[in-house]
Amino acid sequence: MNMSKIVREAANLLFPFILVFGFYIVLHGHLTPGGGFQGGAVIATGFVLLFVAYSYPQITERIGVGALHNTETLGLLLFIVTALIALGFGVTFFTNWMLDIGPILNNPVAFGPNPGDLNTAGVIPVMNIAVGIEVLGALSVIVLYMMSGTKETI
Amino acid sequence: MMQEIILQNLPALLLAVPMLGAFATPLIGRAGGGARNLWTVAVMLATLAIAIVLTAQVLSSGTVVYTFGAGAADLTVPADSGGIPVRIIFTVDAMGAFMTLSASIVGLGVMLYSLSSASRSTGQNGYYALLLLLVVGILGMVCTGDMFNFFVFLEINSLAGAALVAYRVDKGVAVEGGLKYAVLSTLGGLLVLFAIALLYGQYDALNIAVLASRIQFTPLDQIALVMLLVALAMKAGAVPMHFWTPDAYSMAPSAITALLVVASQASLYGVFRVVFTLYGLTLNYVTIGWIIIILGVLSMFVGVTMAIPQKDVKRLMAYHAVSQTGYMLLGVGVGLAVLGNPQLLDSYGVIAMEGGIFHIINHAMYKGLLFLTAGAIFYRTGTRNLNQLGGLGHSMKWTMVFFIIGALAIAGIPPFNGFASKLMIYESVFLFNPLLAIIAMVVSILTLASFVKVFHSIFMGPRLPEYAEVREAPTPMLIGMGLLSLLVVLFGIFPQEVVDILITPAASALIDQGGYIASVLGGA
Numbered sequence: 001m002n003m004s005k006i007v008r009e010a011a012n013l014l015f016p017f018i019l020v021f022g023f024y025i026v027l028h029g030h031l032t033p034g035g036g037f038q039g040g041a042v043i044a045t046g047f048v049l050l051f052v053a054y055s056y057p058q059i060t061e062r063i064g065v066g067a068l069h070n071t072e073t074l075g076l077l078l079f080i081v082t083a084l085i086a087l088g089f090g091v092t093f094f095t096n097w098m099l100d101i102g103p104i105l106n107n108p109v110a111f112g113p114n115p116g117d118l119n120t121a122g123v124i125p126v127m128n129i130a131v132g133i134e135v136l137g138a139l140s141v142i143v144l145y146m147m148s149g150t151k152e153t154i
Numbered sequence: 155m156m157q158e159i160i161l162q163n164l165p166a167l168l169l170a171v172p173m174l175g176a177f178a179t180p181l182i183g184r185a186g187g188g189a190r191n192l193w194t195v196a197v198m199l200a201t202l203a204i205a206i207v208l209t210a211q212v213l214s215s216g217t218v219v220y221t222f223g224a225g226a227a228d229l230t231v232p233a234d235s236g237g238i239p240v241r242i243i244f245t246v247d248a249m250g251a252f253m254t255l256s257a258s259i260v261g262l263g264v265m266l267y268s269l270s271s272a273s274r275s276t277g278q279n280g281y282y283a284l285l286l287l288l289v290v291g292i293l294g295m296v297c298t299g300d301m302f303n304f305f306v307f308l309e310i311n312s313l314a315g316a317a318l319v320a321y322r323v324d325k326g327v328a329v330e331g332g333l334k335y336a337v338l339s340t341l342g343g344l345l346v347l348f349a350i351a352l353l354y355g356q357y358d359a360l361n362i363a364v365l366a367s368r369i370q371f372t373p374l375d376q377i378a379l380v381m382l383l384v385a386l387a388m389k390a391g392a393v394p395m396h397f398w399t400p401d402a403y404s405m406a407p408s409a410i411t412a413l414l415v416v417a418s419q420a421s422l423y424g425v426f427r428v429v430f431t432l433y434g435l436t437l438n439y440v441t442i443g444w445i446i447i448i449l450g451v452l453s454m455f456v457g458v459t460m461a462i463p464q465k466d467v468k469r470l471m472a473y474h475a476v477s478q479t480g481y482m483l484l485g486v487g488v489g490l491a492v493l494g495n496p497q498l499l500d501s502y503g504v505i506a507m508e509g510g511i512f513h514i515i516n517h518a519m520y521k522g523l524l525f526l527t528a529g530a531i532f533y534r535t536g537t538r539n540l541n542q543l544g545g546l547g548h549s550m551k552w553t554m555v556f557f558i559i560g561a562l563a564i565a566g567i568p569p570f571n572g573f574a575s576k577l578m579i580y581e582s583v584f585l586f587n588p589l590l591a592i593i594a595m596v597v598s599i600l601t602l603a604s605f606v607k608v609f610h611s612i613f614m615g616p617r618l619p620e621y622a623e624v625r626e627a628p629t630p631m632l633i634g635m636g637l638l639s640l641l642v643v644l645f646g647i648f649p650q651e652v653v654d655i656l657i658t659p660a661a662s663a664l665i666d667q668g669g670y671i672a673s674v675l676g677g678a
Binding site: 072073077080081091096 | 159163166167170173174177178180181220221222223224225226227
């Protein structure tokens with residue numbers, strides 16, 4: 001059962017902003033408060049907003065459960081593979097190997113008050129992104145499963 | 155090159171391989187059930203191989219330390235940290251290596267068994283992913299050298315376990331068992347977390363070696379000790395905190411129950427690690443030793459007396475699991491009670507500890523085997539009620555043989571492995587306090603009585619008409635059970651070799667607090 005048009009339109013309107021805010025938190029995880037989990041949770045609230053505004057069949061038509069599962073798996077795999085690659089450089093599991101190799105994510109961190117540089121911190125942003133997409137997938141799947149069990153009234 | 159990388163990163167790979175396996179399982183499951191089954195078994199085989207190589211490394215060259223996120227594995231204390239190991243460190247000594255071996259052997263048996271036992275269920279991708287995560291939780295708990303990391307793996311262990319207990323919904327009954335397990339595990343986890351916070355607040359460290367070198371046994375430490383002991387003894391299923399075990403063990407799929415036994419032993423390992431390595435001689439070892447002994451005796455006796463009247467075969471076995479945990483607590487508790495007295499420790503304390511530790515791996519094998527046979531019977535007949543079963547000896551011969559092996563082993567009959575470890579416990583505990591040894595023997599006799607009853611009501615008697623169609627359990631199940639029963643028999647025939655190779659180093663590693671500290675902090 002759909003909610004009223006006002007709710008649906010408001011959800012449509014808010015959804016992109018929530019996504020942007022969530023990804024902002026994920027991407028700035030190594031610079032500002034928050035990180036992968038928090039950002040992923042914010043993104044998932046965007047999905048939940050849509051789930052609430054629209055009926056279950058309508059939602060599953062547009063957002064497949066399988067796709068969300070894949071997102072979750074992708075995030076987990078990205079995380080563990082990033083950690084495993086370190087072994088190839090002769091250092092231990094979870095070592096920040098990106099700092100040693102390339103120009104990406106490799107700027108020295110400025111000391112003192114500064115506007116913040118996204119291009120720092122090596123594998124930490126990568127792992128934040130991995131956790132972010134894992135959490136957005138997992139939380140959305142949980143809510144979607146709970147929704148599938150609810151009875152539609154009216 | 156590749157080989158070198160693997161050999162240098164064994165403790166990390168021990169965790170990383172099953173974790174990668176778990177995360178990739180849903181993706182590979184897309185390609186079909188066969189590919190996924192092959193993948194999970196391959197992952198579990200690789201884990202077992204790593205555990206064996208790691209154990210060999212630990213036994214040949216001493217404790218292996220592994221520093222995460224460092225330039226090299228043995229770089230435990232960074233040069234600019236002021237002598238404090240800031241990173242997460244895995245400290246695998248002989249005791250930890252022994253536990254990883256025990257867990258991964260049972261893990262492989264369970265994985266093979268699951269190929270058939272889970273084949274009729276839905277959501278198998280999640281099942282195998284959670285199974286591998288449970289293995290990760292167990293292996294992490296026994297490898298880690300960091301208190302907070304221990305808590306994290308305890309939580310992985312609890313969450314994966316609770317989800318798996320509730321896996322076969324069964325009209326909501328299993329969900330109740332799973333919820334009970336989840337709530338109690340979370341409660342235990344929070345107690346552990348709070349205890350860790352108390353330690354961290356006082357000593358500014360989470361690394362077990364650092365904590366052990368600084369610990370004073372202040373009143374706050376005593377509170378932390380009580381909370382750690384209560385929470386971990388509950389997770390291990392010791393009386394009077396055993397009440398979750400019958401529900402969780404009987405409702406979980408049998409393969410999972412076999413692994414839950416190992417999971418609870420990881421908590422038992424936590425108890426031993428806390429009292430021996432973390433606190434060591436600072437605690438009042440006579441009192442704490444006696445507390446552990448009393449917990450053990452209560453578990454033995456209450457467990458077996460509760461088991462006798464049970465009608466549900468898995469519930470009955472669950473109470474026996476509680477009872478057998480008591481033997482391990484008794485053996486190691488006696489070792490702790492004489493920890494400060496080198497003479498008594500040499501004359502019987504070490505033997506008692508070795509018996510208790512040997513019983514851990516033996517119990518994991520035969521109890522796992524028994525739960526798997528119960529699962530095979532349930533798979534073929536659809537009931538666990540002893541009053542309804544009967545006459546299965548005609549149709550399920552191999553299952554019957556495996557059941558006999560498991561039942562005789564648990565009752566401590568030679569030449570099976572239960573006898574070997576129980577004999578060590580009887581002999582040494584008798585020197586410590588004859589009454590305790592007599593209780594232990596009486597409990598063994600009651601165990602035998604109980605299993606004779608179970609054997610009789612399941613396998614003996616004429617072929618029943620309602621089970622006329624029952625056939626032998628499927629081959630993968632038989633292979634899983636066969637693997638465990640082979641080890642039960644081998645460990646029973648060659649106990650001395652096992653004790654010399656695995657158990658004695660494990661017991662001395664547990665006693666050797668200084669060695670543990672030195673392996674992380676260097677020299678000292």
